[in-house]
Amino acid sequence: MPRESIPKGLKEKILDEYDHRCAVCGGDRPHLHHIDEDATNNIEKNLLPLCPNCHLRDQHNPTRKVDIPKLNLFRNFKDPSILRPQFHPIYVRQRFLDDVEVNVEPVQDLERKSNELIEFVASLEMGDFYSKRIKELIGRPNRAFVYSFGGGRDAAFERLMSRARKDYRQQLFDNNQYVKELLIELLRYQGWANS
Structure with a gap:
C-alpha cells in the first residue's frame, strides 16, 4: 500500500501532545508510527510518536507480533x-x-x-x-x-x-x-x- 504523507498540522499536533518525545522512552527525534500498521490511516488516534530505537525494536521486530489493541490502550492512556x-x-x-x-x-x-x-x-x-x-x-x-x-x-x-x-x-x-x-x-x- 502506498504511504500517504501525514498532514503537517496533524503531525505537529501529535508531536506537541507528546512534547516532541518518544511515547515509550521519552527519546528524541520521534517518528510517527501507525498503530494499525496501515500507512494510509492517518487519523489522530492511530498515530504514536516513537524514537528510531523504539520504532525499530518494538514495532518492526519480525519475530514479535504487534498487539494493536494494546497499542491503542497505550495511545488512549499514555x-x-x-x-x-x-x-x-x-x-x-x-x-x-x-x-x-x-x-x-x-x-x-x-x-x-x-x-x-x-x-x-x-x-x-x-x-x-x-x-x-x-x-x-x-x-x-x-x-x-x-x-x-x-x-x-x-x-x-x-x-x-x-x-x-x-x-x-x-x-x-x-x-x-x-x-x-x-x-x-x-x-x-x-x-x-x-x-
Missing part, C-alpha cells in the same frame, strides 16, 4: 506501564470486554471472565479497593431464582432470563472504558510500574 511485560496478565484478562458487543459468547463465559479479572485485580497492590469497584461495574448482579412448578417450558421465565443476559452484556459494554480507567489507575500502586 501510561508506559501498559507496554511492560508485568501488565500483560491484566491486559489479557480485560480483553474480553472489547468484544462483548460483537461476541456471542454465552453469558456464563462472560461472567467467568469477569470474575477472573476481579480476582486477579484483588491479588495486586491496592487490589481490594479496585476489585470491589470493578465488581460493581462488571460483576453479575445477584439473581433471584424462580422455579417453574408446572414442569415443561415456562415462556415467561425464559423471556426474563433472556432479558437478564442481554442486560448483563449491555452492562459490560457500558462499563468497559471505566474498568480500563480503573485498571490503568491501579498501575500507579504496583512497584514494577514505577521502576
Whole structure:
C-alpha cells in the first residue's frame, strides 16, 4: 500500500501532545508510527510518536507480533506501564470486554471472565479497593431464582432470563472504558510500574 504523507498540522499536533518525545522512552527525534500498521490511516488516534530505537525494536521486530489493541490502550492512556511485560496478565484478562458487543459468547463465559479479572485485580497492590469497584461495574448482579412448578417450558421465565443476559452484556459494554480507567489507575500502586 502506498504511504500517504501525514498532514503537517496533524503531525505537529501529535508531536506537541507528546512534547516532541518518544511515547515509550521519552527519546528524541520521534517518528510517527501507525498503530494499525496501515500507512494510509492517518487519523489522530492511530498515530504514536516513537524514537528510531523504539520504532525499530518494538514495532518492526519480525519475530514479535504487534498487539494493536494494546497499542491503542497505550495511545488512549499514555501510561508506559501498559507496554511492560508485568501488565500483560491484566491486559489479557480485560480483553474480553472489547468484544462483548460483537461476541456471542454465552453469558456464563462472560461472567467467568469477569470474575477472573476481579480476582486477579484483588491479588495486586491496592487490589481490594479496585476489585470491589470493578465488581460493581462488571460483576453479575445477584439473581433471584424462580422455579417453574408446572414442569415443561415456562415462556415467561425464559423471556426474563433472556432479558437478564442481554442486560448483563449491555452492562459490560457500558462499563468497559471505566474498568480500563480503573485498571490503568491501579498501575500507579504496583512497584514494577514505577521502576
